[in-house]
Amino acid sequence: MEARILRLNIAGQPIEWLHWQQAVTVEARGLVAWRLGEVVRTVRGGRCRLSGKRTRMALSSIIACDGERMTPVKANPPLTNSALFLRDKNQCLYCGQIFTFADLSRDHVHPSSRGGEDKWENVVAACKRCNQKKGDSLLSEIDMPLIALPYRPNPYEYLALTNSARILGDQMAYLQPQFHHYSCARPTFSLVA
Incomplete structure (x- = not known):
């Protein structure tokens, strides 16, 4: 598996993962x-x-790029099922069991049918059985407590989540100090030598 290069802005904030070909272009352009x-x-x-x-x-x-053309840090990372399931470690946050990607679904803690938003702070990974059992109920209406609270990953956590299979030790050492103290991402990454 080929390692990717972590691109930062000039202030040291993470921007994205680059393939080596993209990194060559950035280097050759003197950025x-x-x-x-x-x-x-x-x-x-x-x-x-x-x-x-x-x-x-x-x-x-790890490279830091200079110049006004560089992308600013995304304060609100895009919500995708793959990143959500990685945030929650492929664990149903209702029953606590670990599932494959195909056996998980996105559950809105405050149901969208009742005004809940589709945002990081309102969604959790749920097995299909638990998601169906909960339906459009509020947590206060049923006996299905969450085993962890949903949260929005910061840019450091999001980059780690979206490249967790290929992250290098020095890249994780750079990103990890900026993880939230309640981040599920912190303890479970395997580092590629």
Whole structure:
């Protein structure tokens, strides 16, 4: 599995994951202000016709980009089922059992049919059985307590969630201190050497 490169803005806030080809473009355009972490890939280019030397570019696992054209940090990361299920560790937050992606669904704690919003702070992973049992009831109307409260991941947590299978140790070391203290993401990532 190929490692991705963590792109930060000049202030050190996470922006996105880059494939090595995208990182080469950013480096070649001179937009990298500083680098952290190990070299994850060395790219060789063509030979200079005058000197005969071959160009080389070492790509670090974390790069910070300068310039006004760089994307600002997303304060409200997009809500997707895959990120939601990863946030909740593929666990139904009603019965506590672990399920596969296909066996989970998005449950609105305050049902959308009763004015609940489709936002991080109102949704949890639920097995299909529990979701159907809860239906459009409020938690105060039934005996189905949540085992954890829903929350919106910050940009650091969201980037870790969306690349958890390929995250490198130095990248996690950079992101993890900024996780919320109640984050489900904190203890469960396997680090790729």
